[in-house]
Amino acid sequence: MRPINCFKGVLAVLLMAGCQTAFSIPPVVTPPVKDGSILVSNAEGFKAALKTVKPGDEIVWKNGTYENVALTVNVSGTETAPVTLRAETPGGVIFTGLSSIKLQGSYLAAEGFAFKNLDTSVKNQILTCAKGSSYCRLSDILIDGTGSEVSDIDTKWVNLYGHHNEVSHCTFIDKRNMGCLLVVWMEDGIIPRHLIADNYFSRPYTHFTDGGKARNGQESIRIGTSDFSLNEAGCTVRGNHFYRCDGEQAEIISNKSCGNLYTGNLFEQSNGTLTLRHGNDCIVRGNYFLSGNRTEVGGVRIIGERHLVEQNIFLNLTGSGYKSALCVVRGESNAALNGYWTVKDAIVRDNVFVDCRYGITVNYTGRDTQDTAPQNLTVSGNRIVSSKSFMVPVQVIDGTVVKWENNTIYGGTQQGVSLPATSVAPEIPDYSKEIQSIREKAGVRW
Numbered sequence: 116m117r118p119i120n121c122f123k124g125v126l127a128v129l130l131m132a133g134c135q136t137a138f139s140i141p142p143v144v145t146p147p148v149k150d151g152s153i154l155v156s157n158a159e160g161f162k163a164a165l166k167t168v169k170p171g172d173e174i175v176w177k178n179g180t181y182e183n184v185a186l187t188v189n190v191s192g193t194e195t196a197p198v199t200l201r202a203e204t205p206g207g208v209i210f211t212g213l214s215s216i217k218l219q220g221s222y223l224a225a226e227g228f229a230f231k232n233l234d235t236s237v238k239n240q241i242l243t244c245a246k247g248s249s250y251c252r253l254s255d256i257l258i259d260g261t262g263s264e265v266s267d268i269d270t271k272w273v274n275l276y277g278h279h280n281e282v283s284h285c286t287f288i289d290k291r292n293m294g295c296l297l298v299v300w301m302e303d304g305i306i307p308r309h310l311i312a313d314n315y316f317s318r319p320y321t322h323f324t325d326g327g328k329a330r331n332g333q334e335s336i337r338i339g340t341s342d343f344s345l346n347e348a349g350c351t352v353r354g355n356h357f358y359r360c361d362g363e364q365a366e367i368i369s370n371k372s373c374g375n376l377y378t379g380n381l382f383e384q385s386n387g388t389l390t391l392r393h394g395n396d397c398i399v400r401g402n403y404f405l406s407g408n409r410t411e412v413g414g415v416r417i418i419g420e421r422h423l424v425e426q427n428i429f430l431n432l433t434g435s436g437y438k439s440a441l442c443v444v445r446g447e448s449n450a451a452l453n454g455y456w457t458v459k460d461a462i463v464r465d466n467v468f469v470d471c472r473y474g475i476t477v478n479y480t481g482r483d484t485q486d487t488a489p490q491n492l493t494v495s496g497n498r499i500v501s502s503k504s505f506m507v508p509v510q511v512i513d514g515t516v517v518k519w520e521n522n523t524i525y526g527g528t529q530q531g532v533s534l535p536a537t538s539v540a541p542e543i544p545d546y547s548k549e550i551q552s553i554r555e556k557a558g559v560r561w
Contacts, residue, residue: 178207180211188225192222200225210231213237226255264291268293275298281312287335298337336352339394347374360385372394380402421459422461427466428466439479443479460492468508479510501525503526504528525540
């Protein structure tokens, strides 16, 4: 279900051989309708099935196309015997219009469905793990907004409440109405600890204001809100492929909570950044950022305290300012919860930057109220390679004090600082296998 596209990089070792061909994703083996499974094909049959289902049972929806079907699974399974709602054949059940699935219990799974021909004229949440849910899984589900009407109505395609829920191996294509695509909602007294893994996101459409500025609220993922931003979420975002996620043109992922892990994701040709907008103590580790020679492609933006950004690969990124490959933002001395909290005790280490227009930018600001430089920032063990003189490997604004340790800088023109540089370009590994592996694993498996 992913688009076939060409990957173009600057270094020969990072070039793929021509255009991508079909991905070698192992097919999902369609399980037989086992004894005790309940085969349904309409809302009435589904409601009747819920009255008899018990842990370990599955409700199998018969292949076909169905319009305006809203399903709520309000039972519970157990850790060893979940209750499963699945398509008879993965991808063989297509829901249209205002259809939706809500999991409202514990140890539930929904898998193998497709949502197409969406009705965007009315607010509708398509996939939800409801309040009070736990250990539920949404997997191998496609939501395809291609051809749907452009709409100002704010709708979230995926809503995660409760705790320890999972969204995995799903494909999300072309959301054309307003609203974040996937949201983790914070609740009093609950640490979500959700897993968002091996999904494919593509959101090329952008809503603009009358003044031509991209409107806020078009992120692909948002974890938390400003009001709850100092609460722990403890979510893991792993192995996802973000391709042309241009929606907001600022934040591809908006982190607004504490203690989240972003690891092993691929950001490709997406206009914006992985933004640690609010919250503290997050880890950004082992991700890949590729521009594909598109403009305004950034990497990671840091705001807040005790964040760790390590072992990421930034290749040929074209953004500047907030969209630098790595931007450490100037804070506000009296920041509100929705403001810019001062960066404190952040560590940026062991990352690789290759031919980025701006590599590491420190103390960047976009507002007069941002008056506080980063404090106790450590930048160590990074390799920054710039093959052109107009490239800026390091930019430090207003003489901000930074702990620079054991970085290797080659080429380009430094701004606001003069760090030791090498005359010999460091060796850069070939990351093409790792990048292709993420592409192949992400999204539905049917």
